[in-house]
Amino acid sequence: MKALFNYLIFPGFIFSLVIGGMGWWLERKFTARFQYRVGPPWYQTFLDILKLFLKETIIPGGASKILFILSPLLTFSAVLMFNLMLTENYFLDKSFVGDILVMLYLLIIPSLFIILGASSSRNPLALVGASRETKLMLSYEFIFIISLVIIIIKSNGNLMLADILNNQINRGMYLKSASGTIGFILALFYIQAKLGIVPFDAAEAEQEIMSGTAIEYSGPLLGFYRIAKTLLYFSLPLFVIALFGQIAINNPLHKYSAFVIEYVLILLLISVIKNINPRLRIKEILGFFWFFLFPLGILGIILAIKGL
Amino acid sequence: MGIKEKILTKSLWVFHASVGSCNNCDIEILDCLTPRFDVERLGIQLVGSIRHADVILVTGAMNKKALKRFKKVCGQAPKPCFIVAVGICPCSMHMFKGSYSMQSPLDEIMPVDLYIPGCPPRPEAIIAGLAKLINKVNK
Numbered sequence: 001m002k003a004l005f006n007y008l009i010f011p012g013f014i015f016s017l018v019i020g021g022m023g024w025w026l027e028r029k030f031t032a033r034f035q036y037r038v039g040p041p042w043y044q045t046f047l048d049i050l051k052l053f054l055k056e057t058i059i060p061g062g063a064s065k066i067l068f069i070l071s072p073l074l075t076f077s078a079v080l081m082f083n084l085m086l087t088e089n090y091f092l093d094k095s096f097v098g099d100i101l102v103m104l105y106l107l108i109i110p111s112l113f114i115i116l117g118a119s120s121s122r123n124p125l126a127l128v129g130a131s132r133e134t135k136l137m138l139s140y141e142f143i144f145i146i147s148l149v150i151i152i153i154k155s156n157g158n159l160m161l162a163d164i165l166n167n168q169i170n171r172g173m174y175l176k177s178a179s180g181t182i183g184f185i186l187a188l189f190y191i192q193a194k195l196g197i198v199p200f201d202a203a204e205a206e207q208e209i210m211s212g213t214a215i216e217y218s219g220p221l222l223g224f225y226r227i228a229k230t231l232l233y234f235s236l237p238l239f240v241i242a243l244f245g246q247i248a249i250n251n252p253l254h255k256y257s258a259f260v261i262e263y264v265l266i267l268l269l270i271s272v273i274k275n276i277n278p279r280l281r282i283k284e285i286l287g288f289f290w291f292f293l294f295p296l297g298i299l300g301i302i303l304a305i306k307g308l
Numbered sequence: 309m310g311i312k313e314k315i316l317t318k319s320l321w322v323f324h325a326s327v328g329s330c331n332n333c334d335i336e337i338l339d340c341l342t343p344r345f346d347v348e349r350l351g352i353q354l355v356g357s358i359r360h361a362d363v364i365l366v367t368g369a370m371n372k373k374a375l376k377r378f379k380k381v382c383g384q385a386p387k388p389c390f391i392v393a394v395g396i397c398p399c400s401m402h403m404f405k406g407s408y409s410m411q412s413p414l415d416e417i418m419p420v421d422l423y424i425p426g427c428p429p430r431p432e433a434i435i436a437g438l439a440k441l442i443n444k445v446n447k
């Protein structure tokens with residue numbers, strides 16, 4: 001019973017959905033304030049999801065039906081599983097058998113199914129989006145693995161998230177060291193690209209390829225994509241906070257408020273990057289990740305081995 | 309007034325279909341998204357794909373080539389979906405009435421939920437029109 005409560009309500013599905021929805025709203029609100037607009041009300045992201053579940057789902061003729069319907073559901077379930085592993089570790093101090101490599105695999109599944117769903121819809125623009133998403137994956141997952149390598153070196157080869165958290169509580173957060181800062185920068189760009197926020201939204205470009213990978217999805221199926229993205233808005237910043245910015249605080253209330261402050265700061269950084277950059281072409285994105293962030297990551301690994 | 313309509317009208321996603329307009333109405337629609345008018349505070353968003361649309365904004369006088377394609381686009385929209393005629397051209401054909409390449413006004417082709425006349429309608433008029441649409445759906 002208690003396990004079910006933990007999975008479904010706190011700190012599982014409902015809690016993640018609420019915080020992620022507020023996070024997404026905050027990002028939209030920051031964007032609006034950057035442009036001197038008022039911005040949407042706080043419940044907007046939830047209403048968008050609810051509305052999608054009231055609408056009709058159209059399956060395009062000639063599409064591969066099974067794959068088309070399954071991809072949003074599997075995306076949602078993979079993201080939910082990742083969320084559960086992370087929140088159980090972070091909020092309840094439980095340690096799963098899985099380690100951060102399992103979490104890395106679970107994070108690759110959503111992108112993979114977005115690509116499969118888009119290619120099964122038989123829409124040429126969705127195919128363009130899918131091919132761009134593939135190239136994006138080659139760039140951002142690669143950078144995130146380097147960021148994880150820095151973490152693993154700094155925690156003396158420990159792969160368990162609970163050990164990484166304890167290590168930071170004992171020795172101070174990794175963000176304070178030079179290599180930790182470099183890893184954090186890589187992870188920040190990873191969040192930006194994974195969520196498809198502006199400089200890296202080539203796969204879902206609304207004006208260019210009419211929302212690309214999501215073009216043929218409507219109604220509840222699109223709603224599951226939205227829920228998955230909302231959950232990621234919560235869990236990706238949380239993952240980065242857990243990996244780089246864990247603060248040693250015993251009082252649970254202070255621990256939560258520290259989490260909220262760090263979460264809002266990460267969202268603010270994301271929306272600053274979003275609002276001062278135009279959409280990059282896929283070639284420029286690959287160039288940025290491979291020829292700028294990759295050497296930076298190598299520098300970070302060297303510094304981490306030296307113990308800085 | 310049901311809860312379903314209330315949810316629907318609080319997050320209208322707008323698809324913008326130009327069927328042969330002179331581009332003025334299109335510019336005025338984009339003006340609604342600018343800081344001065346900011347329709348995002350009402351939950352209105354411009355979407356790229358017709359599959360995500362709740363409202364189709366039609367601008368321009370319907371010409372013969374666009375008619376076939378517009379019907380196809382409307383068939384692709386998920387229900388419930390509202391059709392709004394923006395500008396005087398889709399409302400009554402304006403000065404293009406009787407032209408050789410033009411079809412009839414929009415409401416003779418398919419049911420229209422709302423007319424926003426004007427050449428072009430001011431952003432205030434478009435927002436007032438959307439408010440009328442919201443009231444109409446809620447009733």
